Amino acid sequence: MERNSYNSKESNLKEAPLLELIGKEIAEIAANSALDRRALDVVILDLKGLSSFADYFVICSGTSDTHVDGIARNIEDKLDEKGIKIWHREGERRSTWLLLDYIDVIVHIFLKDAREFYNLERLWGDAPRTIVEYRKDQ
Helix, strand or coil: CCCCHHCCCCCHHHHHHHHHHHHHHHHHHHHHHHHCCCCCCEEEECCCCCCCCEEEEEEECCHHHHHHHHHHHHHHHHHHCCCCCCEEECCCCCEEEEECCCEEEEEEEEEEHHHHHHHHHHHHHCCEEECCCCCCCC
16 A cells, blocks of 8 residues: 555545544554564554544553664564555664654654653543554454
8 A cells, every 4th residue: 555645634535434444554553563572551542533643642662772673663664564654753773762653643662761751641641542462463
């Protein structure tokens, strides 16, 4: 699937249900890919109706900066295999927080202390959340 084929939410209202499915699907693939690398406390927040910049957050933790980077690389690789290209990446190697921006889905990968400090789950407390458990079928 070409990334640009669903780049604009306003492009065609008839495609809106497809856009929602794609965003949710990207979030689920990202979450499962994080779990493939033993990410901790993986959560998907549904921000539709609460945010103008993204529909979903995927939030997870790693145990070291190397672990955080490995989780991020696996998510990028798995989504790239499905034709979903990253739009932007924030954070460097040896970082306490990496952000992968897929436009409708933003993935946050933290070290435990940084996750507790920024506490995005509390900040977006009105968002419905899904705790993600490992699924082998992704």
